[in-house]
Amino acid sequence: MHELSIAFNIVELATEEAAKADARKILKLQLEIGSLSGVLPDALEFAMEEAIKGSMLENAAISYNYIPAIANCSDCCNEFETDDYFKVCPACNSTNTFFVRGKELNIKSIEVLQD
Numbered sequence: 001m002h003e004l005s006i007a008f009n010i011v012e013l014a015t016e017e018a019a020k021a022d023a024r025k026i027l028k029l030q031l032e033i034g035s036l037s038g039v040l041p042d043a044l045e046f047a048m049e050e051a052i053k054g055s056m057l058e059n060a061a062i063s064y065n066y067i068p069a070i071a072n073c074s075d076c077c078n079e080f081e082t083d084d085y086f087k088v089c090p091a092c093n094s095t096n097t098f099f100v101r102g103k104e105l106n107i108k109s110i111e112v113l114q115d
C-alpha cells in the first residue's frame, strides 16, 4: 500500500519541521491533497493513524483538505474542474489544455507546542 509510505513521509517531514521549532509536540497538521496526487483518501487517513503512533503527531488534530483538479485551456483561457487526464475544454472542445492544480500533496500548515 503506497499510502503507508506517504504517511510515514508526512510524519517525518512534520517531525523535522517541529524539531526546527524546538517543539515537543505537534498539535495540528493540515494536509493538502490534490485529486490527481494518486492518493486514496480512505487509505491515506487509515495509514496516517498507523504512521503517527509513537510520533510527535500521536495526538495531533489532522485535517485533510482534498483539492479538486483544475485545468486551463490554452486556446480560450477557460478554467474548469476535471479529474480526467485526457481533458477536453468544455467551452471550445480544445484538447490543448493543462492542469493548473490537483497534483499537490503538501503539508499546508503545522501547529506545534513549544516548551
Ligand SMILES: [Zn+2]
Pocket (backbone or CB within 6 Å): 073, 074, 075, 076, 077, 078, 089, 090, 091, 092, 093, 094
Ligand atoms: Zn477552451
